Amino acid sequence: MHLSSQEVNYLIWRYFQEEGLELSGHALDREISASSGQGALVESYERGDLVRLLLRGLQLTEVELAAAKAVEENRNDTEQAEKPMDGITPATTVSEAVKPPAKSTDGLEPTKTLPAGSAVSFGGDLLALGTKDKDALILLPSGTELALKYASRASPDAHATAVAWTPTNEVVAVGTFSGSIRLWTADGALLKALPSSHSAPIVSLKFNPDGSSLASVDVTGGVSIWDIGEGIAKYTSERPEGQMLVEVEWIDELTLASTHPDGVPLGGVAIYKIGESLPTVRFRGHIRAVTILAFDKLSQLLASGGDDYVVNLWHARTPTPVRTLTHHRGPITALNWLPGPLGLALDGSKIASMLITGSADGSVGLWDLDATPPSLKWEIDFESAVTLVETNSTNNLIAVAGSDSVNIYTISPTECSLVGKCAYPGALSLAWHDRTLAIATNSTTVLFSV
Template sequence: MSITSEELNYLIWRYLQESGKEVSALALQEESRVLEFEEKFGEHIPVGTLVNFIQKGILYTESELMVRYDGEVTPVDKEHCLKDFTLVQALEVDRERYPEIAPEGRFALESEVKPEDKDDKRTEPAPSATGENSNFIKTLQEKLKFPMSSNSQWNPQENSLIALGGQDSAVKIAKLAMDSQDWKILELFSCQHPPALSATADTTTNSVTCLQWSPSGQSLLSGVENGELRLWSKDGKLQNILNLHRSPIITLKWNQDGTHILSGDLDNVVIVWNAGTGTPLQHFEIKEPDSVETLGVVVEWIGLDKFVIPGPQGAILVCEMGKNRPLGKLIGHTKTLTEFEYNASNNMLLSASDDLTVRVWRSGSINSLNCFYGHSQSITSAFWINDDNIITSSIDGSVRVYSHSLHTLMALSMVDGVPIFCGSISPDKKKFAIGKQDGGVTIYDIEKLIKVLDAVRSLQEPIPIPIMGDYQYDGDHNSVAAISWCYDSNQLSISYSLDDTTAISLG
């Protein structure tokens, strides 16, 4: 007598459908061949078959205990027979009768824990990631100040170029001299959007709300309050004007080869542009009935021609260039979407939402692979560290590192109750910077943390995240608005809500 894995999958699928767990049944249906079995055998398999088989299996296991190896029936304990047989009792009987064979020699895996070591492994305290010099935290010093800007972006290919977006409708591109101890601005290019009436207020400030360099670093895209987009060369020359949005731009994203652009505004309008000609190719206007709430503040490419955008009620819409309707939607989040990041290495999408959860989505599946809880307030950043680990920050003052393969929290840092307004991971994925409400910036040593996590097989509790350096703001009542890393991962810029932008160095 035998049963195949596909037959077992079908029985589980039937059980899920019969018990009303339609979402779980759909997930299993996507990953197996249950529909083929349904066509062939569905009418011949009665309701409740899986539960019936399991109950018979429990009874058979208990019956085995009453028969000796030579076929003789053991004395019957009437009191035992009057008790209900349970699954736990059956598993204990099976373990006694057929003890687990420990892998040895060439059959043993490096990651296998020997049976005699298991108890010690469970009680082993979490290792420290801070190392011997845990009390030493480097104090980072200011290298240069720039005029006040709400956001800043380093060029992804040249360390000496940085773009700054201000409240005066202008984008500044600064070319720096960074060789000496004292940094200097060698050239400053001004890229001016025309002053215009703001779409949200009766003013003509028309602040720069978004900046994004192209992957090659040759072009800079800027968006302002009235919805206008402008494309500039790296030396400040106007290349194109993209004018179709009618409300403040809140997100911009180039695709991997720099041929197309995604832009999103405050009214939930997303537009796909041809970066070379400035022509709008697709227009998505996602409206939720009786609601003026922003559905999300992020968009993301998941390939050269596929992308995801926010949808109603926390849904993630999967779209493709050339098709005016979404290919499908990912259901799981329930509120405004705040973070997307696609990992091309493992083909997985990371998302965060104001429902205080972080989810991981696998390519080809409509159900999330992971759903991480823990944050008690809005999530302000979420990034892939590698193909397994994810790092997040939140206004609740915590930084968390999760493992998607282990489905668990691996590391945790609390910032003394100070809200974290933004977070940014370095291009080399070895450092993570957070900007706080009090104006300070803390930089975590992710490289050291990952080495510790790789050295242990399991954790009893999350370990602390080692701190590499700290920058203390000397002003009052001023919070960090944005952080941007330099291409070499050794410098970063800090934009403040009410003060000049600061550049600091880790060197």
């Protein structure tokens, strides 16, 4: 997507008109004729688009600025992270990584194109897509599209920004730009609208393992925990001062990890039990903000990544890191687990998962946790700052998104290979089902068969 200076001027003029700033809009129009914006994109602009573009670009902009600053700024922080601290294990020494073999691959072609979207989620073979003009739509295996449109919505800013299925794939939760959350059945019927507790766009929705509770996070860092049966919020936390991005991750049906600083200082993680107001455990192992969490139910390990370029591994109920992984030279922007027979748990007792880490420095690490000490099994050099990593445990595939493309890799115990590139820049959300990858962008949503 490209914006000319004339189109930017037009968006600013539109914003003045929408906010009732008629004098400012008139002055701008007289100065530069902003109302006569040129270009094919202008015809598709709708109310509030300037604010939407700014909000959606905020996280990526912060990542890129942090990466650029990190290169010139304090290597001392990295060195400090590698030194022993009270209650923190020494950083793991990384062995020489084996980089995946380069293969000549043509760009992959999409098998289906859908409307532009901000979020995608598979519930079995049903695809939920958050779109701009509806709450969402559900794509059936037959190709039929079920539009989920809330009839009484009054605001044009109520389009979907986050979607998530229950573990049984019977209900999909849809969060909107206005902060509302609604639950829909798999056949497109409205189940219930949750009471309003957010006043900003929803950026994350996550059900607990049995589907009885839903965690919601908005773009300002506000968090709510919902009882799905009763349709009420059991816990609500306001925007944290001095921190915008907040991450939550379910440990089990009643336990939740959060980076919200209500219960832990900057650089920490708190473990909460539903129904209890104070954290049961506080983790402290980062020297900068923690921005991403990922829990692996196989090994019972929680991974945390932060702006200090470090990944910590925790047993979810003890306050000391099991391992500290240092390799990346930029903020950690993606964490995911690839369950499968690719290694052993740290205690050697059961099959564990491979940890996938992505960074703003453009690198992706695939970690062998069975090695002593844990080390990189492979390293992927990506073309730009990594924004998303989505794993496919059924077929041992991973999708890596950056500002320019989405790359797909296949993994075995002995090889990591590039399958192909999807030339769709600015991915906002990724989702796998079987060998189908869904990519949502601000201009289109596409499905690829791998």
